[in-house]
Amino acid sequence: MTKQKTVLVTGATGLLGKQVLQLLVTQDYKIYAVKRTYSIIPLESEKINWVLINSFEDNLFEQIPIAIDFVIHAAALVSYKKSDKEKIFQxxxxxxxKFAQHASEARVEKFIFISSISALAKNSKDNLIDETTPKSEKEFLSNYGKSKRKAEEKLWELSKNGLPILIFNPSVIIGPAKRYQSSAQLFGYVSDQKPFYTKGVINYIDVRDVANIIVGSLENKIVNEQFVLNAGSISYRDFFKAIAKQLNVRAPYVGVPKFMVIFGAIIENIVSKLSGKPATLTMETARMAGNDKIFNVEKSNNIFNPRYKNLDHSIEWTVKEMQKKGEL
Structure with missing residues (x-):
């Protein structure tokens, strides 16, 4: 009889982690999912064993009674607020x-790390970015992007000492989440009928497509590789229009240059402090506005042959699910 494989998932209560769990429970894996004590369990299943993490010093592998074959490390703090810098890097x-070092000591078969396109180098003359784009000291990286890039560098070091790693860099992941989390902030922005949009494009991928690729990668032979995941790109104006259509509200209609976006970030952060509501626009997101980079996914498409979901369908699904939870 073939031994049942075990999977340890971090970030299991987040946008991507929840979708990964929904796929895993349909397959023959013994699942261990990590959550903080205050996090709500998003999926009840007898196949899922929940592991509580109280400190980042904890060795999760010591809390689990059997050996772990695969790790999907999706936990992260996605923030572009200057005040969150220390927590982001922590x-x-x-x-x-530290978690990867523990995984190496536990001799896992594969350590899958969910990074971000924010960590990729941007020094491309033709605006096409892929896994091999050279880094530059002059390129702007958010603290979030820096933290993810540094984590990638540490993982590559561990891979040289025997940890089998797989790194994915997804673009903006579209899917239902709390209003002020991840890409859901963009849906909230349109829902609030804000008037402004900036030039540039957004690179996107449906959370279900990302989860399919991750789970499908568990038992293949691919290790010590890195893949950009991106379904397509669209102007912010058209992206906001598509969301507005689903919400039946007016889309942002005033195009503004980058310097105006930065000025808007200053104003919004003042309003945020006065109102107590999180700011959708921060100085870091303002500096990233006007991006015209396109992410080349030839490498991942050749390996995984994904069938990406249509953006309109992704937006429709996201809106309906967020409305059900009262987030829109």
Whole structure:
């Protein structure tokens, strides 16, 4: 009889982690999912064993009674607020490194790390970015992007010492989440009928497509590789229009240059402090506005042959699910 394989999932209560769990429970895996004590369990299943993490110093492998074959490390702090810098590096870099070291000691078969396109180098003359684009000291990286890039560097070091790694860099992941989390902030922005949009494009992928590729990668022979995941790109104006159509509200209609976006970030952060509501626009997101980079996914498409979901369908699904939870 073939031994049942075990999977350990971090970030299991987040946008991507929840979707990964929904796929795993349909397959023959013994699943261990990590959550903080205050996090709500998103999926009840007898196949899922929940593991509580109280400190980033914890060795999760010591809390699990059997050996772990595969790790999907999707936990991260996605924030572009300057005040979150220390927490961003604590979670995304230092904890990832320590967790990967523990995984190496536990001799896992594969350690899958969910990074981000924010970590990729941007020094491309033709605006096409892929896994091999050279880095430049002059390129702008958010603290989130820096934290993810540093984590990648640490993982490559560990891979040289025997940890089999697989790194995915997804673009903006579209899917239902809380209003002020991840890409859901963009849906909230349109829902609030804000008038402004900036030039540039958004690179996107449906969360279900990302989950399919991750889970499908568990038992293949691919290790010590890195893949950009991206379904397509669209102007912010048209992206907001598509969301507005589903919400039946007016789309942002005033195009603004980058310097105006930065000015808007200053104003919004003042309003945020006065109102107590999180700011959708921060100085870091303002500096990223006007992006015209396109992400080349030839490498991942050749290996995984994904059938990406249509953007309109992704937006429709996301809106309906967020409306059900009262987030829109």
């Amino acid at each position: 979670i995304n870099t230092r904890w990832t490194t």
